[in-house]
Amino acid sequence: xxxDLPQSQxxxxxxxxxxxxxxxxxxxxxxxxxxxxxxxxxxxxxIGAQWLTPYDFxxxxxxxxxxxxxxxxxxxxxxxxxxxxxxxxxxxxxxSIRISIVIAICATIITTAIGVTLGFVAxxxxxWVDQVIQMLVDAQLAMPFMIIAIAVLAFFxxxxxxxxxxxxxxxxxxxxxxxxxxxxxxxxxGYAIAxxxxxxxxxxxxxxxxxxxxxxxxxxxxxxxxxxxxLLESSLSFLGIGxxxxxxSLGNMVGYGRDYIQSAPWIMLMPSIVIVLTTLSVxxxxxxxxxxxxxxxx
Amino acid sequence: xxxxVLSRLLRALLTLxxxxxxxxxxxxxxxxxxxxxxxxxxxxxxxxxxxxRQWGLDQPIWIQFQKYIVSVLHGDLGSSMRENRxxxxxxxxxxxxxxxxxxxxLVLKTVLGVAAGMVAALxxxxxxxxxIMSISVLGFTVPTFVLALVLALIFAVQxxxxxxGGYSEPQHxxxxxxxxxxxxxxxxxxxxxxxxxxxxxxxxxxxARAKGVPWTTIVTRHVLPNAAVPIVTIFGFMxxxxxxxxxxxxxxxxxxxxxxxxxxxxTARDLAVVQTILLLxxxxxxxxxxxxxxxxxxxxxxxxxxxxxx
Amino acid sequence: xxxxxxxxxxxxxxxxxxxxxxFSKAKRLHAVDGISFDVAPGEMLGIVxxxxxxxxxxxxxxxxxxxxxxxxxxxDGQRVSARFDAHWRQMRRRMQMIYQDPLGALDPRLPVARQxxxxxxxxxxxxxxxxxxxxxxEVMGQVGLLSQHGERYPHQLSGGQRQRVIIARALALEPDLxxxxxxxxxxxxxxxxxxxxxxxxVRARNGFTGVFISHDLKVVRQVAERVAVMYLGRIVxxxxxxEVFSHPAHPYTKALVSAVPVPRRPRNSRIILAGDPPxxxxxPPGCPFHTRCPEARSGCRVHRPELLxxxxxxxxCHLVNNPSLAGxxxx
Numbered sequence: 001x002x003x004d005l006p007q008s009q010x011x012x013x014x015x016x017x018x019x020x021x022x023x024x025x026x027x028x029x030x031x032x033x034x035x036x037x038x039x040x041x042x043x044x045x046x047i048g049a050q051w052l053t054p055y056d057f058x059x060x061x062x063x064x065x066x067x068x069x070x071x072x073x074x075x076x077x078x079x080x081x082x083x084x085x086x087x088x089x090x091x092x093x094x095x096s097i098r099i100s101i102v103i104a105i106c107a108t109i110i111t112t113a114i115g116v117t118l119g120f121v122a123x124x125x126x127x128w129v130d131q132v133i134q135m136l137v138d139a140q141l142a143m144p145f146m147i148i149a150i151a152v153l154a155f156f157x158x159x160x161x162x163x164x165x166x167x168x169x170x171x172x173x174x175x176x177x178x179x180x181x182x183x184x185x186x187x188x189x190g191y192a193i194a195x196x197x198x199x200x201x202x203x204x205x206x207x208x209x210x211x212x213x214x215x216x217x218x219x220x221x222x223x224x225x226x227x228x229x230x231l232l233e234s235s236l237s238f239l240g241i242g243x244x245x246x247x248x249s250l251g252n253m254v255g256y257g258r259d260y261i262q263s264a265p266w267i268m269l270m271p272s273i274v275i276v277l278t279t280l281s282v283x284x285x286x287x288x289x290x291x292x293x294x295x296x297x298x
Numbered sequence: 299x300x301x302x303v304l305s306r307l308l309r310a311l312l313t314l315x316x317x318x319x320x321x322x323x324x325x326x327x328x329x330x331x332x333x334x335x336x337x338x339x340x341x342x343x344x345x346x347x348x349x350x351r352q353w354g355l356d357q358p359i360w361i362q363f364q365k366y367i368v369s370v371l372h373g374d375l376g377s378s379m380r381e382n383r384x385x386x387x388x389x390x391x392x393x394x395x396x397x398x399x400x401x402x403x404l405v406l407k408t409v410l411g412v413a414a415g416m417v418a419a420l421x422x423x424x425x426x427x428x429x430i431m432s433i434s435v436l437g438f439t440v441p442t443f444v445l446a447l448v449l450a451l452i453f454a455v456q457x458x459x460x461x462x463g464g465y466s467e468p469q470h471x472x473x474x475x476x477x478x479x480x481x482x483x484x485x486x487x488x489x490x491x492x493x494x495x496x497x498x499x500x501x502x503x504x505x506a507r508a509k510g511v512p513w514t515t516i517v518t519r520h521v522l523p524n525a526a527v528p529i530v531t532i533f534g535f536m537x538x539x540x541x542x543x544x545x546x547x548x549x550x551x552x553x554x555x556x557x558x559x560x561x562x563x564x565t566a567r568d569l570a571v572v573q574t575i576l577l578l579x580x581x582x583x584x585x586x587x588x589x590x591x592x593x594x595x596x597x598x599x600x601x602x603x604x605x606x607x608x
Numbered sequence: 609x610x611x612x613x614x615x616x617x618x619x620x621x622x623x624x625x626x627x628x629x630x631f632s633k634a635k636r637l638h639a640v641d642g643i644s645f646d647v648a649p650g651e652m653l654g655i656v657x658x659x660x661x662x663x664x665x666x667x668x669x670x671x672x673x674x675x676x677x678x679x680x681x682x683x684d685g686q687r688v689s690a691r692f693d694a695h696w697r698q699m700r701r702r703m704q705m706i707y708q709d710p711l712g713a714l715d716p717r718l719p720v721a722r723q724x725x726x727x728x729x730x731x732x733x734x735x736x737x738x739x740x741x742x743x744x745x746e747v748m749g750q751v752g753l754l755s756q757h758g759e760r761y762p763h764q765l766s767g768g769q770r771q772r773v774i775i776a777r778a779l780a781l782e783p784d785l786x787x788x789x790x791x792x793x794x795x796x797x798x799x800x801x802x803x804x805x806x807x808x809x810v811r812a813r814n815g816f817t818g819v820f821i822s823h824d825l826k827v828v829r830q831v832a833e834r835v836a837v838m839y840l841g842r843i844v845x846x847x848x849x850x851e852v853f854s855h856p857a858h859p860y861t862k863a864l865v866s867a868v869p870v871p872r873r874p875r876n877s878r879i880i881l882a883g884d885p886p887x888x889x890x891x892p893p894g895c896p897f898h899t900r901c902p903e904a905r906s907g908c909r910v911h912r913p914e915l916l917x918x919x920x921x922x923x924x925c926h927l928v929n930n931p932s933l934a935g936x937x938x939x
Contacts, residue, residue, distance in 0.1 A: 190712030
C-alpha cells in the first residue's frame with residue numbers, strides 16, 4: 001500500500017514507502033528468480049535423470065525416426081520428437097543434462113582446487129616462485145584454451161578421465177590470480193599476522209584463517225567459471241572430440257543433429273536451447289551474487 | 299622507452315618458450331612414440347633399439363628437448379600422415395583461408411562492439427542501453443556452434459539467402475564472419491560501455507561540460523582516448539577466443555582453414571599437423587599480444603609521461 | 609618460569625630510494641638506531657615516545673616478528689631470531705604480543721573462544737577438549753570475560769572486550785614474555801583503566817616479564833616499574849619510572865612530562881618544543897634532539913651523547929653527563 005506525502009510537504013519529489021511486494025522484488029530481481037528456478041530444474045534433472053526419462057536414451061525405434069516435437073505437429077509420446085535413429089529426444093536431453101552438469105561441476109572443483117593452491121603457493125613463497133607462477137598464468141592467457149584442449153585430446157586420446165581433467169584446467173589462471181590477490185591482502189591483515197604470532201604454521205594460517213575468509217569470493221569465481229566449462233565441453237563434444245558415443249552430451253546431440261538441420265532441426269535445437277538457458281542462468285546468478293557479496297571482483 | 303620494449307619482448311619470448319616446452323612434453327608424455335609405428339611386444343629388441351637410436355629416442359630428455367627446439371626453429375615439424383607432406387606445408391596451405399575470415403572478423407567485431415558500447419554508455423539506462431546489454435549477454439552465453447547453426451538454419455536453410463558452406467564465392471564468407479563477429483562484438487560492447495561509463499563519471503568531464511565545451515568534442519577528444527586503454531586490453535583477450543571460435547565456425551561452414559584442419563587431424567590422429575597448428579597459433583598469439591602491449595605503451599597517457607621524463 | 613630480556617645495540621634500518629628517479633641517492637632510514645637495555649625477570653619496562661620514535665618497531669624486534677639489521681635480542685639466554693621456522697613457532701609458546709588494534713587482530717569468522725583456544729591447540733596438542741575448555745574458562749575469568757562472551761564474534765563485542773580477548777589469547781599459554789604495543793590507546797579512558805587493571809592482576813598472579821609501549825605517560829606510570837624514553841630511534845633516558853617522571857633529566861623527557869596535565873601545577877610551566885620532529889631520513893648530527901631542545905648548546909650540534917649514568921638511571925645528554933662537551937654558548 002503506497003503512502004504518498006501531500007505535494008505541499010515534499011520538496012522536489014514524493015517520498016513513497018515501498019510495498020512489501022516491491023521490496024521483495026528489489027532484493028530478488030525477477031530475472032534472478034527465473035534463473036534460479038531454471039537451475040533448480042536442472043539440478044533435479046541432473047540428480048534424477050534416469051527416473052525421469054520416458055524411454056531409455058539409447059532405445060532405437062526405427063519406425064519412429066525423425067518425428068517432430070509436439071508443437072510442430074508431433075505426438076505426446078515423444079514430446080520433443082525423435083532423432084534419426086528413432087531415439088526419444090526428450091530422454092536424450094535429460095540424460096545429457098545430467099552428464100554435462102556433473103562434468104561441469106567436477107571440472108569446476110578441479111579448477112578451483114588447482115587455482116587456489118597455486119594462488120596460495122604464489123602468495124606464500126613470493127620471490128621467484130611467485131614470478132614463475134605469474135609467468136605460467138600469462139602463458140595460459142596468451143593461448144586460447146580450446147586449441148590447447150584439442151591438442152591434448154589429440155595426443156592423449158579421449159578417455160573420460162582425461163577429458164574431465166582437461167576441462168578442469170579451463171580457467172585455472174583466473175582463479176589463481178584471484179586467490180593470489182586475496183591471499184596477499186589477507187596476509188597483511190591483522191588476523192593472519194596474529195595467527196602467525198601465536199605460532200600457527202603456514203598451513204594453519206592459510207587453511208583455517210585465510211581460506212574461510214575469502215571463501216565467498218572464491219565461490220563467486222567458481223560460479224562464474226561454470227558457463228565457460230559448459231561451453232567448452234559442448235563445443236568439443238560437438239566437434240566430435242569430446243564425449244564419445246554411446247555417451248551422450250548436449251554438445252554431442254547438437255553435433256549429430258547437424259546433418260539433419262534441414263529435415264529435423266529440433267534434434268539440434270532442443271539441446272542448444274538447454275545449453276543457452278543453463279549458461280545464461282548461471283551467469284545471471286553469478287553476477288547477482290557478485291554484486292551482492294563482492295563488487296570488487298572482476 | 300627502450301627498456302619497456304625490451305621487457306615486453308623478453309616476456310613474449312619466455313611465453314613462447316613455455317608454449318614450445320608444453321608442446322614437447324605433451325608429445326613425449328602421450329606415450330612411447332614407438333607404439334605408433336609397430337607392435338612393441340612382437341618385434342625383436344635389436345630392431346627397437348636401432349629405431350630408437352635412429353630417432354634419437356635413446357638420449358636423455360634434455361638432449362631430446364634441445365633437438366626438438368632446433369628442429370622447430372628450422373621449421374621441421376614432421377610429416378603429415380594423411381597427405382605425406384611436411385606438416386608445415388600443409389598448415390601453411392590452410393592458413394590463408396583462416397586469415398580471410400579472421401581479419402574481417404576483427405574489424406567488424408571491433409567496429410560493431412565499440413559502436414554498440416558507446417551508444418549504450420552515452421544513453422545510459424535508456425531503452426537502447428538495456429536492449430544492447432541484453433543482446434550482448436546472449437553474445438557470450440550462446441556457444442559459437444549454436445549461433446553458427448542457428449544462423450545457418452535461418453539464412454541458409456529457411457530463407458535461402460546465403461550458402462551454408464563452401465569456399466568458392468565471396469558470399470561463402472558472410473556467415474562465418476558474421477557468426478564470429480557477433481560473439482566478439484558482444485563482449486567488446488560490454489567492456490566499451492563500462493570503460494566509457496567510468497570515464498564519463500569522472501569530474502573532468504563534468505568540468506568540461508560546465509565550461510561549455512561541445513559534447514561531441516568532449517566525447518571524441520577526452521572520453522574516447524581515456525576509454526581506449528581498457529578496450530585495447532580486452533582486444534588482446536578477444537583474439538584468443540576468436541581463434542577458438544574459428545575452429546568451430548570453420549567446421550560448421552566447411553571452411554577450409556586451419557581450424558577445420560585441426561579437427562580433422564585430431565580425428566585422424568595426424569599428430570604432426572596438430573603439433574604444428576598448436577605452435578603456429580602460439581606464435582601468432584604471442585606476437586599479437588606483444589603488438590598490443592606495445593600499442594598499450596603508446597596510447598596510455600601515464601606511460602607516455604614516464605617516457606618523456608626518463 | 610620467567611626469564612630476563614636483554615637487548616644489545618639493536619638496530620633496524622632500511623634503504624629508501626626516492627620514487628620515479630633512476631639515479632637518486634639511496635638514503636638509510638634508521639627506525640631503531642642502536643638501543644640496549646635489560647629487563648629483569650618479572651619486571652615490566654615501559655617505552656614511551658612520540659610517533660616515529662621507533663617504539664612499535666622495537667616491540668616487533670623484541671619478539672622476532674621482524675629481523676634486526678644488527679645487534680641482538682636475548683630472552684632467557686636464547687637468541688631471538690626472525691626466521692619463521694619451526695623453532696621460532698615453538699618459541700611463541702613463551703613469548704606473546706598484545707596488539708594495538710584488537711578488531712584487526714581477530715579473525716572475523718571465528719567465535720572468540722575458538723581464538724583464545726587456538727594457542728592451546730597449536731602448542732599443547734596433548735590436551736583434550738575438556739582440558740582446553742577449563743583453561744579457556746580460567747583465562748577468560750582472569751581477564752573479566754563471561755562465558756557467554758566466548759560464543760560471540762569479534763564484531764559483536766565492545767572495544768574493551770575485544771582487547772580482553774586479545775589478552776586472554778596471549779595469556780592462554782602463560783607466556784614468560786609479554787610485549788604490549790599500545791594496548792589501550794584505542795580504548796576509552798574508563799575502559800583503559802579496566803584493561804590495565806587486568807594486566808596488573810595477571811602479572812601479580814603469573815609473573816611474566818613485560819615490555820609496555822605507549823605514548824601515554826600516565827598509563828606507563830601505572831603499570832611499569834622502569835621506563836625508557838625513545839626519540840628518533842634511540843633511548844635518551846631510562847630509569848625507574850617514578851624517578852624519571854618526577855625528576856626528568858633529559859630535556860626531551862622534561863618536555864614530555866610537562867605536557868601531562870597535573871592539577872595544581874601552573875599551566876605556563878609547560879615546555880613547548882620548537883618545530884616538528886625531524887624526518888628519520890635526516891637525523892640531525894650530534895645530539896638528534898638539539899634542533900628542538902630549549903637547552904641546547906653549541907657542542908650539542910657536534911658530539912653525539914652516549915647513554916650514561918649510574919645505578920640503572922641513565923640519560924643521553926651532555927648537559928647531564930658531560931657539560932664541558934656541550935660548550936658554554938647557546939646553540
